[in-house]
Amino acid sequence: MNAKQMWLGCAAVCCAVTATGATVNVPLKEGWRFVKADDPAAGTNLTIKAMSDILDRADRGDTSGAPDFAWAKPGFDDSAWREVRVPHDWGVDKPFDSSLPYGDGFLDVTGVGWYRLKLNVGGTGAAIPKNGRVFFECDGAMSYAMLYLNGKFLGGWPYGYTRWRVDLTKHLNPGGENTLAIRCHNVKHSSRWYTGGGLYRDCRLLILPEDYVVPGSVYITTPEVTPKRAVVCVRYEMSKGGKKERSFTVDNPRLWDINDPYLYTVDVEGDTYRYGIRTIAFHADRRRFQLNGRTVPLNGVSMHHDFGVLGAAWNRAAQKRRLLLFKEAGVNAIRSSHNPPDEGLLELCDELGLLVKDEVFDEWRKTGAAGKRKNGYTNLFDVWHERDIRAWVRTDRNHPCVVLYSIGNEIPEGFPKIAPYAEFERIARALAEIVASEDPTRPATNANNNRGNYVNDFPSVLPVMGCNYYPWVYSGLVAKHPDVPFFGSETTCMSVSRGEYHFPVHQAWGKTPFRDMYNSSYCWEAVGWKAINKNWSCPPDAQWYWMDKVGTCMGEFIWTGIDYLGGPFWCDNWRKKPDFTDPAVQKQALAEVKDRGMTRAAIHTCNTGFLDQAGFKKDSFWLYQSRWRPELSMAHILPHWNWKGREGEATPVYVFTSGDEGELFLNGKSLGRRRKQPGVWDRAYRLRWDDVRYELGTLEVVAYKDGKEWARNTVKTTGAAAKLALEAETETVAADGEDLCYLNVSVRDAEGLVVPNAKVPVRFSLEGPGEIVATDNGDETDFDDFRKPVRRTFNGWAQVVVKAKKGATGVLRVTATSANLAASRTEVKINLVH
Numbered sequence: 001m002n003a004k005q006m007w008l009g010c011a012a013v014c015c016a017v018t019a020t021g022a023t024v025n026v027p028l029k030e031g032w033r034f035v036k037a038d039d040p041a042a043g044t045n046l047t048i049k050a051m052s053d054i055l056d057r058a059d060r061g062d063t064s065g066a067p068d069f070a071w072a073k074p075g076f077d078d079s080a081w082r083e084v085r086v087p088h089d090w091g092v093d094k095p096f097d098s099s100l101p102y103g104d105g106f107l108d109v110t111g112v113g114w115y116r117l118k119l120n121v122g123g124t125g126a127a128i129p130k131n132g133r134v135f136f137e138c139d140g141a142m143s144y145a146m147l148y149l150n151g152k153f154l155g156g157w158p159y160g161y162t163r164w165r166v167d168l169t170k171h172l173n174p175g176g177e178n179t180l181a182i183r184c185h186n187v188k189h190s191s192r193w194y195t196g197g198g199l200y201r202d203c204r205l206l207i208l209p210e211d212y213v214v215p216g217s218v219y220i221t222t223p224e225v226t227p228k229r230a231v232v233c234v235r236y237e238m239s240k241g242g243k244k245e246r247s248f249t250v251d252n253p254r255l256w257d258i259n260d261p262y263l264y265t266v267d268v269e270g271d272t273y274r275y276g277i278r279t280i281a282f283h284a285d286r287r288r289f290q291l292n293g294r295t296v297p298l299n300g301v302s303m304h305h306d307f308g309v310l311g312a313a314w315n316r317a318a319q320k321r322r323l324l325l326f327k328e329a330g331v332n333a334i335r336s337s338h339n340p341p342d343e344g345l346l347e348l349c350d351e352l353g354l355l356v357k358d359e360v361f362d363e364w365r366k367t368g369a370a371g372k373r374k375n376g377y378t379n380l381f382d383v384w385h386e387r388d389i390r391a392w393v394r395t396d397r398n399h400p401c402v403v404l405y406s407i408g409n410e411i412p413e414g415f416p417k418i419a420p421y422a423e424f425e426r427i428a429r430a431l432a433e434i435v436a437s438e439d440p441t442r443p444a445t446n447a448n449n450n451r452g453n454y455v456n457d458f459p460s461v462l463p464v465m466g467c468n469y470y471p472w473v474y475s476g477l478v479a480k481h482p483d484v485p486f487f488g489s490e491t492t493c494m495s496v497s498r499g500e501y502h503f504p505v506h507q508a509w510g511k512t513p514f515r516d517m518y519n520s521s522y523c524w525e526a527v528g529w530k531a532i533n534k535n536w537s538c539p540p541d542a543q544w545y546w547m548d549k550v551g552t553c554m555g556e557f558i559w560t561g562i563d564y565l566g567g568p569f570w571c572d573n574w575r576k577k578p579d580f581t582d583p584a585v586q587k588q589a590l591a592e593v594k595d596r597g598m599t600r601a602a603i604h605t606c607n608t609g610f611l612d613q614a615g616f617k618k619d620s621f622w623l624y625q626s627r628w629r630p631e632l633s634m635a636h637i638l639p640h641w642n643w644k645g646r647e648g649e650a651t652p653v654y655v656f657t658s659g660d661e662g663e664l665f666l667n668g669k670s671l672g673r674r675r676k677q678p679g680v681w682d683r684a685y686r687l688r689w690d691d692v693r694y695e696l697g698t699l700e701v702v703a704y705k706d707g708k709e710w711a712r713n714t715v716k717t718t719g720a721a722a723k724l725a726l727e728a729e730t731e732t733v734a735a736d737g738e739d740l741c742y743l744n745v746s747v748r749d750a751e752g753l754v755v756p757n758a759k760v761p762v763r764f765s766l767e768g769p770g771e772i773v774a775t776d777n778g779d780e781t782d783f784d785d786f787r788k789p790v791r792r793t794f795n796g797w798a799q800v801v802v803k804a805k806k807g808a809t810g811v812l813r814v815t816a817t818s819a820n821l822a823a824s825r826t827e828v829k830i831n832l833v834h
Contacts, residue, residue, distance in 0.1 A: 114182070138203045193565075361381075459481040468491075469537055642756055726824035742801055755796055761791070775791035
């Protein structure tokens with residue numbers, strides 16, 4: 001049985017702990033004390049290699065050689081440290097600093113931070129069983145985490161995305177106070193994107209009986225699934241009793257599906273797990289990817305793990321909000337770029353019916369390409385890659401949403417100038433074998449960005465071929481490897497600034513696509529894009545043109561679904577060649593370039609999403625929706641129609657619609673009908689009226705499908721800004737200390753229309769038992785402090801995020817005010833639970 005066949009038709013039943021029986025799970029959230037500094041004892045000896053060596057030895061049972069830190073000892077006075085709640089990201093504790101790297105979003109996210117917690121296990125209400133054990137477990141600490149208990153070093157983990165645990169039992173005072181201390185070192189120049197810093201994912205105690213289920217060992221599969229019955233096989237390992245296995249059947253199984261994400265539960269030695277029954281298969285022919293026996297196109301988005309103004313600290317409410325917005329656009333698949341996700345993401349995807357391409361590394365052994373960092377994972381690969389892969393798969397394999405394992409993204413070894421091809425193939429095979437040894441029910445893939453590897457022997461190395469960009473080479477891949485299933489593992493990379501439009505419209509990246517540090521919302525500006533068959537990136541239209549032409553591509557994961565913290569790699573080019581419309585700003589920027597080689601910080605966020613950082617929809621949202629939800633009656637006009645000063649000038653109008661034809665009207669006069677033109681890449685997926693002359697009034701489109709009216713959309717010239725309108729996205733917020741409520745304020749004219757180019761300062765205030773967590777507006781050039789209650793609207797919109805105090809009751813009253821505009825106020829009810 002070859003690599004292409006071994007997993008075909010396999011069905012996976014997957015699980016995640018939702019309740020505890022034999023295992024007592026004690027969350028460690030409150031009471032932590034934190035400082036962004038280092039114990040002087042660290043000196044200069046704790047290099048990357050030294051930290052890796054110390055943690056490697058500890059993971060093998062030898063905890064000698066670690067520094068004897070005073071900050072780890074019980075008697076150390078940490079009263080001057082700040083109290084924080086975990087998950088916590090120290091990177092958003094301070095305002096922006098233009099002297100910091102663009103990849104870090106100009107935020108102080110690197111360096112060393114310490115956490116201390118006074119811990120009385122008996123005080124948690126959980127008793128330790130006779131001869132039982134107590135583990136500390138962390139879902140991710142950024143990074144090189146070193147854990148001390150009562151002054152004794154016990155272990156930790158270097159890779160910031162891996163779940164790890166340490167046995168505390170021998171050094172724990174079970175009946176009294178204990179001091180838990182954790183040092184995290186997020187090393188400079190170790191990531192291409194914003195990582196967050198510190199204990200940014202959940203931590204907990206696991207209190208276990210004498211003979212317990214080894215954490216991560218539970219593995220549930222279904223060797224047989226038919227409409228009438230499913231055979232469920234449960235495998236796991238006991239700490240004393242060894243490996244165990246049992247099987248049972250489920251009659252008339254209700255299959256987990258993107259349209260019906262049904263989950264079952266199963267008991268494993270007293271602990272409750274939930275799972276879903278489903279089948280997956282990958283084919284090279286037109287059946288392509290199949291879920292439960294039917295073809296499903298992968299309408300996917302790549303996504304980093306930060307939550308914008310909230311930083312990278314895990315938050316279920318923030319993640320669920322963006323996933324629901326993705327689903328509204330027609331997304332059915334998520335890519336965890338470029339690292340293992342928090343398991344909470346997979347739990348949400350299980351619940352919401354979203355497929356996941358689960359990724360583990362951005363680097364293997366080499367740097368030297370695609371902006372890889374000198375202090376990145378290459379420094380850990382040789383010693384840690386197998387442990388990281390096994391921990392990753394064991395954490396994630398028990399989720400029905402996961403359908404692909406990606407062993408790397410844009411790996412430098414994939415380029416012959418950096419490493420021999422044989423080394424690239426050898427490592428890829430070795431990593432895939434480790435994955436398969438832990439879970440053979442899903443195929444491995446790799447996000448490959450060397451187009452030469454599309455047409456050499458590499459597509460036959462892994463079960464599924466992942467192609468980053470260069471869609472015009474797909475036809476060559478199919479010609480040489482007709483039996484290989486493939487997909488766009490990363491596509492498009494188009495920069496869009498919400499509500500900004502550049503004239504004249506350039507159907508390319510252009511010489512200066514970043515006027516005022518913004519990109520145009522006409523949705524052409526893929527990075528470096530110039531021609532249909534020359535560049536690595538391309539607009540969505542060109543990507544779909546090549547996908548449709550070849551016919552067997554399984555789908556795509558666009559870059560990205562939502563904007564993310566960390567300026568893109570082309571950011572510094574913008575800073576060296578400023579292009580501001582305000583003469584005073586341009587003069588100052590040019591002076592800065594002359595003085596320091598570039599302007600101050602340009603953009604703190606990569607603007608490649610169809611949602612901006614605040615989650616507001618860009619025009620590109622509707623372009624993707626028109627492709628991914630063909631059954632939805634929709635039409636969307638762009639641009640807005642507030643263009644005072646452009647009277648009589650050419651102002652192209654585009655319509656994104658799931659229909660195939662449309663008629664455009666300006667102030668009741670028809671400007672003609674347009675049809676989509678299959679086979680003409682720049683007119684096959686959007687309707688265009690390129691010669692419209694601006695006059696104030698009303699634009700309306702009537703869209704048709706198969707000759708029948710399908711949808712309508714209207715855009716009007718608004719009046720002057722007159723009032724604010726504040727609306728909460730949810731009516732309630734839970735008083736659990738974590739739940740969030742997002743409230744959006746818009747600037748309206750007297751008739752209630754959103755003024756689409758309004759940029760006015762808004763002050764937010766809150767009454768009641770809660771707090772303002774952050775404010776935002778989706779503007780990648782806005783460097784005001786996230787934590788302040790004042791935010792300028794960006795093209796009509798701004799946002800405030802609030803939460804209730806833990807255990808509170810009552811109502812939160814939020815008010816938005818702005819000079820010379822009518823204020824707006826709304827209420828959010830507080831619930832004790834979700």
